[in-house]
Amino acid sequence: MPLDHEMLMKAEKPGRYIGNEINMVEKRIEDVRIRFSLCFPDVYEVGMSHLGLQLLYAYLNERPDVYCERCFAPWVDMEALMRESEVELFALETGDPIKIFDFIGFTLQYEMSFTNILNMLDLAGVELFSSERGEEGPIVCAGGPCACNPEPLAGFFDFFYIGEAEASLGSILDIYAQCKDSGLPKKDFLKRISNIRGVYVPSFYSASYNEDGTIASFEAVEEGAPGLIKKACLPDFTDPFQVLAPLVPLIEVIFDRVSVEAFRGCIRGCRFCQAGYLYRPVRERSVESLVKQAQAQLEATGHEEVSLLALSFSDYTSSVEAVDRLCGICTPMRVNLALPSLRIDQVSLGLMGKIQKVRKGSLTFAPEAGSQRLRDVINKGLSEEEILEGAEMAFRAGWSRMKLYFMVGLPSETEEDAKSIAALAERVVEKFFSIPKDQRSGSISINISSACFVPKPFTPFQWSAQNSYEDLMEKQRMIKKSIKKKQIQYNYHEGKLSAIEAVLARGDRKVGGAVFQAWKLGAKFEGWTERFKYDIWEEAFRLCGLDMDFYARRQRRFDEILPWDHIDIGVSKEFLIREMRKAEKAETTPNCRDGCGGCGFRKTGGGCVGE
Amino acid sequence: MASRMLILFSKKGRMKYIGHLDLLKVLQRAVSRSKIPISYSQGFNPHQQMSFALPLPIGVDGEREIVEIELEADLAPEDAVGALNPHMPRGMEILSARRRAEGEKTPASKVAAADYAVEADISPEELELRLEGALARKEMKILKKGKGGVKEIDIRPDLIEASACGNCLKLRLSAGSVKNIKAEDILSEMNLKPKSICRLELLKKTEDGFEPIF
Numbered sequence A: 001m002p003l004d005h006e007m008l009m010k011a012e013k014p015g016r017y018i019g020n021e022i023n024m025v026e027k028r029i030e031d032v033r034i035r036f037s038l039c040f041p042d043v044y045e046v047g048m049s050h051l052g053l054q055l056l057y058a059y060l061n062e063r064p065d066v067y068c069e070r071c072f073a074p075w076v077d078m079e080a081l082m083r084e085s086e087v088e089l090f091a092l093e094t095g096d097p098i099k100i101f102d103f104i105g106f107t108l109q110y111e112m113s114f115t116n117i118l119n120m121l122d123l124a125g126v127e128l129f130s131s132e133r134g135e136e137g138p139i140v141c142a143g144g145p146c147a148c149n150p151e152p153l154a155g156f157f158d159f160f161y162i163g164e165a166e167a168s169l170g171s172i173l174d175i176y177a178q179c180k181d182s183g184l185p186k187k188d189f190l191k192r193i194s195n196i197r198g199v200y201v202p203s204f205y206s207a208s209y210n211e212d213g214t215i216a217s218f219e220a221v222e223e224g225a226p227g228l229i230k231k232a233c234l235p236d237f238t239d240p241f242q243v244l245a246p247l248v249p250l251i252e253v254i255f256d257r258v259s260v261e262a263f264r265g266c267i268r269g270c271r272f273c274q275a276g277y278l279y280r281p282v283r284e285r286s287v288e289s290l291v292k293q294a295q296a297q298l299e300a301t302g303h304e305e306v307s308l309l310a311l312s313f314s315d316y317t318s319s320v321e322a323v324d325r326l327c328g329i330c331t332p333m334r335v336n337l338a339l340p341s342l343r344i345d346q347v348s349l350g351l352m353g354k355i356q357k358v359r360k361g362s363l364t365f366a367p368e369a370g371s372q373r374l375r376d377v378i379n380k381g382l383s384e385e386e387i388l389e390g391a392e393m394a395f396r397a398g399w400s401r402m403k404l405y406f407m408v409g410l411p412s413e414t415e416e417d418a419k420s421i422a423a424l425a426e427r428v429v430e431k432f433f434s435i436p437k438d439q440r441s442g443s444i445s446i447n448i449s450s451a452c453f454v455p456k457p458f459t460p461f462q463w464s465a466q467n468s469y470e471d472l473m474e475k476q477r478m479i480k481k482s483i484k485k486k487q488i489q490y491n492y493h494e495g496k497l498s499a500i501e502a503v504l505a506r507g508d509r510k511v512g513g514a515v516f517q518a519w520k521l522g523a524k525f526e527g528w529t530e531r532f533k534y535d536i537w538e539e540a541f542r543l544c545g546l547d548m549d550f551y552a553r554r555q556r557r558f559d560e561i562l563p564w565d566h567i568d569i570g571v572s573k574e575f576l577i578r579e580m581r582k583a584e585k586a587e588t589t590p591n592c593r594d595g596c597g598g599c600g601f602r603k604t605g606g607g608c609v610g611e
Numbered sequence B: 001m002a003s004r005m006l007i008l009f010s011k012k013g014r015m016k017y018i019g020h021l022d023l024l025k026v027l028q029r030a031v032s033r034s035k036i037p038i039s040y041s042q043g044f045n046p047h048q049q050m051s052f053a054l055p056l057p058i059g060v061d062g063e064r065e066i067v068e069i070e071l072e073a074d075l076a077p078e079d080a081v082g083a084l085n086p087h088m089p090r091g092m093e094i095l096s097a098r099r100r101a102e103g104e105k106t107p108a109s110k111v112a113a114a115d116y117a118v119e120a121d122i123s124p125e126e127l128e129l130r131l132e133g134a135l136a137r138k139e140m141k142i143l144k145k146g147k148g149g150v151k152e153i154d155i156r157p158d159l160i161e162a163s164a165c166g167n168c169l170k171l172r173l174s175a176g177s178v179k180n181i182k183a184e185d186i187l188s189e190m191n192l193k194p195k196s197i198c199r200l201e202l203l204k205k206t207e208d209g210f211e212p213i214f
C-alpha cells in the first residue's frame, strides 16, 4: 500500500484508505488482461453505500480476464498528505496507481461531484483533457445517470456509456481485449465501440453555436459514428445478474446494509423526476429472484439490514408476497427489512405494518407539492384526501412520527402554492388530533423538508426556467413563517447549491470549461454543503465568459437544439412536449398501469419494449 | 444452556486502522456469517452479546486481544475457533477460545495491566539512554482529559516495567477500567516517535505480580 503508517495516522478516518473488506476480490495481475479502476467521485462512505458500485464490481470481476478495483476520492486531509508525499491516486485492492490501468471508469451520480472527477484524475497523474492524453495511459470513461447529458464533461472522457452496464459493457471489454492484443491505437478501439448500443465517443462529434449561445448544429465528424446514441437497456429484469457477495465495509458507511432491486423504472411519470424517465420501461424482477438474492447477500455479509429498492416500492406487483417471504427470512436472522420508497396509501401502510412490529419509527412520504393544483402540474397522482386518509390510517395504526418531503420552485409555483406546504402539514397534525385519544398513540411530530427544484434533461420540465436562488430562499423562509404549530419541524435547502446543480445538469460543452476553472480555483466535494463555495463557481463562469442564467434560468424553446438531443433514452421528445403542455394546464396523465401515455416505448402484454 | 466464551484474537496489519466501534461491527458480522449460536439482548433493538476486555487504540497492533461472547447453545471452544476463522478479514485471526467458568470474573473487570512492544526510530544506544532517564524520574505529570475536564496526573507509577532490546522497547503499563495509560503517553514523555506499537498481552493482577488473563 502506498500510504505509510504516519500518513494513515494523520488522516481523520484511516479506514477509508485500506481496502481489505470482506468479499474484496483478489486476483493475480498475471492472470488478467484488463485492469479496470472503478472510480467513485466522492468519499469512501458515500461510494460504498451505492448499489451500482457493488453491481459493477461484481459484474466486472465475474469475468476471469478482468480485474476491477475500486478508487474513491480521498477526503481533503488525505489529499493534502498525498500531494505532499507525491503519492498518486491508487486502487484499494492492490494499491497500484490507477494510471497504469487499462480503464478508469467513473460513475456519475450527481452533478456536484464533477469537480471531484477532475481532482481525482489530476491526483492520479492523468491528463484531464482526453485530447492531451495520447496513446499511453488508460481509457477514461463514465456512466451513470448524469451521463444522460454528458456534454459538460465531453472534453474529459474518451467515451460515455449511456444506460445499464449489464446490457453491453461486456462487448466493449471484448473489443478492448482484441484491440489490446493487436496493439491497435486508442482511436481504433473507440471507432470500433462507437456503434455499440449506449456508447458515446464525444470527440467524434462537434457542436456549433448561434450568436445567442444556443446550439446551431451538432454533428458527427467521424465517419461511421452514429447520429443518435441509444440507451443500452436490459430487455428483461425477471432474473437479472446477481451480486452474490457484496463488499462489507470495515468502517461505518452511509447505508450500512444490503440492497436488492425489486424493479427498474417507475409507472408514475412524475414530471420533475429524471429517474422516472431515464429508467423506463418498467421491468419487474420475479419474487423468486428477489428473495434468492436477498438471502444470498445476507448470508455472505452478515449485515443487519436489507433494503428493497425501487423508485416506488409499493408499485411492485408482488410487494406483499415479497415482504412476507422476506420477513420469513429476516426474522430468524434478526435482520431488519427496510422499504425506503413508499407512497402514502393502504398498500404501503400494510407493508410498513409487517416490517415495523413496534410503531416507533417514523414514516416517510413525499407529496412534493403543497397545493392540489401544483401536484397536478407535476403529475404526482396524489390528492389531498389520499394524503390525509393515509395519514389517518397511519395514526390509527399507531404511528405518530412522519417525515414529509416537498420541493420548492416547481414550474408555475406561486406564493400560495408554497404556503400550502405549511397548510398541508398543519392539516396532517389536525388529522391526528381529530382521532379519539384511545385510537391513536404517542405524540405527533411532523418533520417537513423542502428541496429546491432543479430542471433536469429528459423530463417534461427540461425546457423550464429555474427560480433564482433568492426566490428559492424567500419561498422557504415564507414557508417557515407560515408554520404555526409546534409539532411541525421544518428543514430547508441551500438554494445556491441547487442553482449550480441546474447549470451543470443542463449544460453544453462550453460549461466544461467552467467546471475546469472551478476545479482550478479549488472546488471539490461541492455536494457537501459545508464545503460548497458559490463564489468559486461565479468566478469560474465569469472567467469563461459564460452566463449561468443562460443555462439555469432561461425558458428554452421547444424547437431549440438541446445539448443532449443526440442521446436517445427511449422516451420521445414529442411525449415530453405533450407532458409539458399538459403541465401548463395542470392536467394529469394516468400512471402506466392505468393507461399508456405513449412515451416512446411500446406497451405490450408482457411489459413495455423499445423499438 | 447459555454459556460465556472467551475468544483470543489478533488484530494486525491493515486492521489496526479500524477503530473499536467498527471492530465490534466487523466481529458481529463475522459471527452472523459463521452462524455460531450467539445470544441476543432483549428489547426493541436486540444486539449480540459481545464485550471486549479492553478497547485497542487505532494504529496499535493487537497480538492477543480478548472478546467475550455469550452463547445460547453449547459449543466446543475449538469449534468456535474453526467456525469463526474463515470469516475473519485479512489481518485478524482467532487464536484460541475457552469457556468462562461460573464465578470467574469478566475479562474486562480483570484487566490491570498490558504489555507493549514499541519499535523506536532511534539507535539502540539512544533508546537505552532515554529509557534510563525515564525510569530515573520520580514523577511523570501529564494532562489528561477526563469527565471533569482536563486534569494533571502522574503516570510514573503506571510505568510498571520497561526494558529495551535493540531498537525495541518493552513496556508494562497500567490498563483497565481503574487506570488506563496509553503507550503513546509514556512515549511522548520519552520524546520517542514510535514506528509501530503492539499490545502483546492483557494482564490481571495476582498476589505476586501480573499474569496473562487468557
Ligand code: SF4
Pocket: A280, A281, A282, A592, A593, A595, A596, A597, A598, A599, A600, A601, A602, A603, A608
Ligand atoms: S410505453 Fe406507455 S406504459 Fe410503457 S412506459 Fe411508456 S407510457 Fe408507460
